[in-house]
Amino acid sequence: MAGAGNPSSSCPDVVVVGAGIGGASCAYYLRKELPGVTVTVMEAQDRIGGRIHDVTFWGQTVNVGAAAFNAEQRNIAALVKELNLKTHCFKSSGDYPNNYAWDGQEIVRMSAFMADQPAATAQLQHCLKEFLSTMERTYQEYDQGTFSSVSEFLSAGGLECYNLASVSTFFRNMPVSETVQKNAIETMMREFFGQGLESSAVLAMVCVAAIYQDAYKTEGGMSTLVRALINSSRCNLHLNSRVARVQKTGSGKFEVWYSQTGDQTKLKLTADVVIIAAPIEWAGVEFEGFSPAIVQPRRTWEQLFFYVCHVAAKSIRQSYFKTTLPWPSDPLLLAATSKTNLPWTCIRHKGFSNGCNIYSVFSSVDITKDGLIGELFDGVQDFSSNRFDYMHVLSTPASAEGEFQDIKLADGVFYLNGLESVASQMEIAVISGRNVARLVSQESSL
Numbered sequence: 001m002a003g004a005g006n007p008s009s010s011c012p013d014v015v016v017v018g019a020g021i022g023g024a025s026c027a028y029y030l031r032k033e034l035p036g037v038t039v040t041v042m043e044a045q046d047r048i049g050g051r052i053h054d055v056t057f058w059g060q061t062v063n064v065g066a067a068a069f070n071a072e073q074r075n076i077a078a079l080v081k082e083l084n085l086k087t088h089c090f091k092s093s094g095d096y097p098n099n100y101a102w103d104g105q106e107i108v109r110m111s112a113f114m115a116d117q118p119a120a121t122a123q124l125q126h127c128l129k130e131f132l133s134t135m136e137r138t139y140q141e142y143d144q145g146t147f148s149s150v151s152e153f154l155s156a157g158g159l160e161c162y163n164l165a166s167v168s169t170f171f172r173n174m175p176v177s178e179t180v181q182k183n184a185i186e187t188m189m190r191e192f193f194g195q196g197l198e199s200s201a202v203l204a205m206v207c208v209a210a211i212y213q214d215a216y217k218t219e220g221g222m223s224t225l226v227r228a229l230i231n232s233s234r235c236n237l238h239l240n241s242r243v244a245r246v247q248k249t250g251s252g253k254f255e256v257w258y259s260q261t262g263d264q265t266k267l268k269l270t271a272d273v274v275i276i277a278a279p280i281e282w283a284g285v286e287f288e289g290f291s292p293a294i295v296q297p298r299r300t301w302e303q304l305f306f307y308v309c310h311v312a313a314k315s316i317r318q319s320y321f322k323t324t325l326p327w328p329s330d331p332l333l334l335a336a337t338s339k340t341n342l343p344w345t346c347i348r349h350k351g352f353s354n355g356c357n358i359y360s361v362f363s364s365v366d367i368t369k370d371g372l373i374g375e376l377f378d379g380v381q382d383f384s385s386n387r388f389d390y391m392h393v394l395s396t397p398a399s400a401e402g403e404f405q406d407i408k409l410a411d412g413v414f415y416l417n418g419l420e421s422v423a424s425q426m427e428i429a430v431i432s433g434r435n436v437a438r439l440v441s442q443e444s445s446l
């Protein structure tokens, strides 16, 4: 597999489609595995990061997308260390005292609710212990090695028993009561991952881990990690470049067809290896000259957007909640349960600036346009609204029949995001990025 730009080397020319953390980590690991490789990263947007996006609001860095990781997510933790990024721990283990669930009638303090459920708490902690051992076995298997399918990844340490069960089935068997599932687990899954009890139990266990473990952020937001990965990979980065088609040529190489934002001209790159590092349902890439077996995804692109609004205000307006119960003086997080049917899923307190509280609100409508912002907050001083053209990929097998997308779509073509069927999170994207870099390295040495 000789590189097109460098015929004397055995290193391939690789094109990565997508500059989220999956594509960026893959480019980084490719450079480590194959120092002479030529890597070109194509990104449709005018920025890198994808679902990791930070903005400045009232002098603070606030996240629009992914916010945090925990120490058990050892690949992210290792990358942050390797790249000398500063982190801070913003939540210590077991410390979730200021999180509240709103079910339309009552404001429930999560920690008090869980304290009233000692049997469920013990059961959840037992489940977490088991889950962490399963993860440890999976990590041990793949710290050095590779896997060639999602099923292989799931079976190595025993993760399939979590992935093949929905959250409700899994916890019913434990047993963890429906009240705890609805008031605690589902609320966290909606808040952290935009998903509910129909998702796989892996994601539920990731939420339980998030409740009981320390949580970290990189200074400047998680986008600093993506930037550092791209810079260290020394890749050629093309922003505003949407890939539309990957075509296999007679010589076995690939033509990667793309166009730049605002320009219909079709441009072309040639590559030995192509890596699709974006969910297939969003990427809209066509394949020609080969026919990968793509499982029809369960959600379409049109359903995939939401709003993240940042607000500088005096306080949350209590009267909106029409509750006679004592109002929490210190809510860091107010998460609406699925019972409420509200357009917003959570309000998070992000800090203070210029005498104001800074909040972020996740919602399915633009709360600044439909008047909701005035109903939710008192003393609004400023706001900014971001339409985020992403949504959480469902963490379930790709099809209702339990199939997963292939990692290798054809000789020389790989797909990173099949592993989101296990859990849609940064750690999984990095595991996948490293795995594909190793697969490419193995194949190029044949």
Ligand SMILES: Cc1cc2nc3c(=O)[nH]c(=O)nc-3n(C[C@H](O)[C@H](O)[C@H](O)COP(=O)(O)OP(=O)(O)OC[C@H]3O[C@@H](n4cnc5c(N)ncnc54)[C@H](O)[C@@H]3O)c2cc1C
Pocket (backbone or CB within 6 Å): 017, 018, 019, 020, 021, 022, 023, 024, 042, 043, 044, 045, 048, 049, 050, 051, 052, 064, 065, 066, 067, 068, 069, 192, 241, 242, 243, 244, 277, 278, 279, 282, 283, 284, 285, 390, 391, 392, 417, 424, 425, 426, 427, 429
């Ligand atoms: C609101 C929100 C909060 C989250 N919070 C957390 C969290 O706290 N912790 C955590 O671990 N995970 C979190 N996640 C999940 C995490 O963000 C994702 O799992 C991870 O960022 C996925 O990275 P990726 O590179 O696989 O995909 P993406 O980030 O989606 O990157 C794909 C990239 O490909 C580009 N692209 C798509 N199609 C094309 C094309 N045809 N040509 C060129 N480029 C293309 C896109 O523009 C995008 O930049 C959160 C997700 C969301 C949405």
